[in-house]
Amino acid sequence: MAYDKPMPQVTELNRLFWEGARRHELLVQRCHPCGHMWFPPLPNCTRCLSTDIEWVATSGRGTVFSVIVYHQGWLPGYKEDLPYDVAIVELEEGVRVISNIVEIEPERIEIGMRVVATFDDIDEETSIPRFKPA
Amino acid sequence: MPTVIKDKACIVGVGGTPQGRLPEHGADDIAIWAFQLALEDAGIEKSQVDGLLVQQSFGGGGDIKNVGRRLGMEPTIASNISHQGEAIIMAASLITVGICNVVACLYGTNQRTNRNRFGHTSYNLGGNLNDVYGMSNPGAVAALNFRRRMHDFGATQEQLGAVAVAQSKGASMNPMAVYRDALTIDDYLAARYVIWPLRLMDFSMISDGGFAVILTSAERAKDFRKPPVYVHSIGAQASFLDMEHPSAMYHPSQVPNAKMLWESSELKHKDIDAMYVQDAYTPNVLSALENYGFCELGTAHEWIQGGRIELGGDLPVNVNGGQNRMSYMVGWHNTFDAVQQLRNEAEERSRQVPNAQAALCTYSSGQWRETWSAIYRR
Numbered sequence: 001m002a003y004d005k006p007m008p009q010v011t012e013l014n015r016l017f018w019e020g021a022r023r024h025e026l027l028v029q030r031c032h033p034c035g036h037m038w039f040p041p042l043p044n045c046t047r048c049l050s051t052d053i054e055w056v057a058t059s060g061r062g063t064v065f066s067v068i069v070y071h072q073g074w075l076p077g078y079k080e081d082l083p084y085d086v087a088i089v090e091l092e093e094g095v096r097v098i099s100n101i102v103e104i105e106p107e108r109i110e111i112g113m114r115v116v117a118t119f120d121d122i123d124e125e126t127s128i129p130r131f132k133p134a
Numbered sequence: 135m136p137t138v139i140k141d142k143a144c145i146v147g148v149g150g151t152p153q154g155r156l157p158e159h160g161a162d163d164i165a166i167w168a169f170q171l172a173l174e175d176a177g178i179e180k181s182q183v184d185g186l187l188v189q190q191s192f193g194g195g196g197d198i199k200n201v202g203r204r205l206g207m208e209p210t211i212a213s214n215i216s217h218q219g220e221a222i223i224m225a226a227s228l229i230t231v232g233i234c235n236v237v238a239c240l241y242g243t244n245q246r247t248n249r250n251r252f253g254h255t256s257y258n259l260g261g262n263l264n265d266v267y268g269m270s271n272p273g274a275v276a277a278l279n280f281r282r283r284m285h286d287f288g289a290t291q292e293q294l295g296a297v298a299v300a301q302s303k304g305a306s307m308n309p310m311a312v313y314r315d316a317l318t319i320d321d322y323l324a325a326r327y328v329i330w331p332l333r334l335m336d337f338s339m340i341s342d343g344g345f346a347v348i349l350t351s352a353e354r355a356k357d358f359r360k361p362p363v364y365v366h367s368i369g370a371q372a373s374f375l376d377m378e379h380p381s382a383m384y385h386p387s388q389v390p391n392a393k394m395l396w397e398s399s400e401l402k403h404k405d406i407d408a409m410y411v412q413d414a415y416t417p418n419v420l421s422a423l424e425n426y427g428f429c430e431l432g433t434a435h436e437w438i439q440g441g442r443i444e445l446g447g448d449l450p451v452n453v454n455g456g457q458n459r460m461s462y463m464v465g466w467h468n469t470f471d472a473v474q475q476l477r478n479e480a481e482e483r484s485r486q487v488p489n490a491q492a493a494l495c496t497y498s499s500g501q502w503r504e505t506w507s508a509i510y511r512r
Contacts, residue, residue, distance in 0.1 A: 006265040040260035068277040069330035078268035111285040
């Protein structure tokens with residue numbers, strides 16, 4: 001079945017993230033001068049305001065920081081996929097990202113659970129990073 | 135520091151339109167309607183107002199140019215403000231420094247009729263990253279927060295239900311409340327999940343309605359027909375760091391806000407007769423009780439049990455019914471109700487907090503962009 005959930009809107013700000021995902025790498029931003037790391041992307045470092053920013057690959061490994069389960073849907077594709085989970089994953093590098101945990105029933109996802117990135121290959125150009133139990 | 139404005143400005147008029155569905159009225163009609171009610175309450179003419187602050191409505195309306203044009207006024211200051219707390223801070227400041235004598239703060243919305251939807255709300259400079267993962271509805275932030283509270287502090291869903299139950303009790307006695315049925319904990323637990331672990335009754339409704347507040351200086355207040363309610367103390371704190379990414383749990387930006395609030399006052403927690411929390415989602419009440427110092431971090435879900443935050447309890451919270459029972463009025467309904475309580479004029483007498491002397495109003499925007507608090511006293 002065709003993928004009917006929201007597709008990434010690629011912008012100048014997030015383009016390198018999605019290109020990384022296509023290579024099955026989970027990237028975050030890092031400030032070159034001060035080393036601060038963050039996600040989602042911003043045009044400058046919020047710590048030192050430098051615009052000298054690089055995208056760096058993470059290990060893709062982390063733990064579940066918090067998790068919720070949607071029983072009502074608003075977005076196409078997700079509305080038909082209830083219940084589904086959304087989680088905050090804390091990466092080994094310390095950066096927290098929003099994602100889904102897959103390959104497990106939503107109600108069995110626990111805070112602190114170790115997870116690892118997995119990449120959904122949607123089409124020729126797009127892969128969406130998600131996480132599965134490690 | 136804010137001690138400069140302590141007790142310098144007073145609320146001398148409030149107005150509130152009917153709440154719920156007002157399909158015959160646009161957002162600006164409703165704001166102007168509320169203003170007229172507040173002028174009547176204050177016993178003044180619009181020509182006496184020299185400061186006009188208007189919050190724009192979610193879903194359109196409230197542009198100061200349009201509202202100002204329709205009001206036929208030439209105030210010294212006319213401006214859009216971003217939320218109710220900012221309106222009170224700006225009004226009290228303008229009055230304290232003498233730029234304005236009488237400031238009116240207005241909010242009107244018809245977002246229920248307009249079917250404004252928050253389902254897709256996402257502040258994200260980085261594109262539609264939240265949508266890609268199905269993270270819609272700002273309530274997701276509150277749900278992630280409460281899920282973490284369950285893990286960190288052993289909170290249960292039944293404990294959280296005490297918030298909705300308490301607020302429904304107040305709403306059942308509030309003629310302005312949209313939902314007036316008093317809930318039991320069983321009603322709460324039987325309600326469907328929207329975003330687990332939060333249920334339907336943990337979410338704010340969307341409603342039409344409007345409120346207006348008129349302030350003047352303590353010196354001028356005696357010329358008005360109602361007893362003044364003083365803006366006694368104010369706290370505020372902006373926090374942009376977590377706007378896009380809700381990883382900071384338990385609304386930490388309220389902590390410096392609360393510090394500012396209490397340091398500007400000789401009042402203590404025991405002196406607060408009624409508390410109001412911007413409860414877009416019920417877990418906000420738990421965080422506010424902790425951050426404003428009524429109980430320790432990680433204990434509010436226990437602290438609120440046994441009717442403690444209900445009318446007649448130690449600290450009645452959102453006795454107007456809050457946003458999930460009274461109306462979705464982004465804090466304006468709280469200042470309105472606090473003033474009524476402090477004037478001892480709650481319409482339904484059973485809803486009056488006996489001999490209310492001081493009320494604490496708190497506000498946090500859904501994405502934690504800004505927090506605000508004020509102690510009002512009679």
